[in-house]
Ligand code: SF4
């Protein structure tokens with residue numbers, strides 16, 4: 001990453017999504033996951049937390065970086081991701097490697 005850019009942890013990401021379905025006045029791309037499944041429910045970040053396994057952050061000014069259909073932890077390298085993540089062997093969800101149990105299915109590792 002550019003050495004003049006600071007990496008400041010814990011920022012409030014708010015809600016980030018592409019689900020307005022034409023109700024906003026700006027030109028908005030379609031979430032490829034929603035498009036593939038014919039739904040309008042997948043969101044990149046909710047309540048200050050990244051939730052989508054395809055979400056790769058924001059490119060300034062306001063462009064969503066999305067790795068669909070490849071999981072972000074398989075695509076991002078080096079300091080492009082801020083902490084070690086693993087996929088839970090049971091439910092397949094991503095979580096921090098330093099958490100002893102999966103926060104989604106409670107599987108102990
Ligand atoms: S990161 Fe990509 S796949 Fe995930 S909700 Fe956002 S636009 Fe959709």
Ligand SMILES: [Zn+2]
Pocket residue numbers: 088089090091092093102103104105106107
């Ligand atoms: Zn799990």
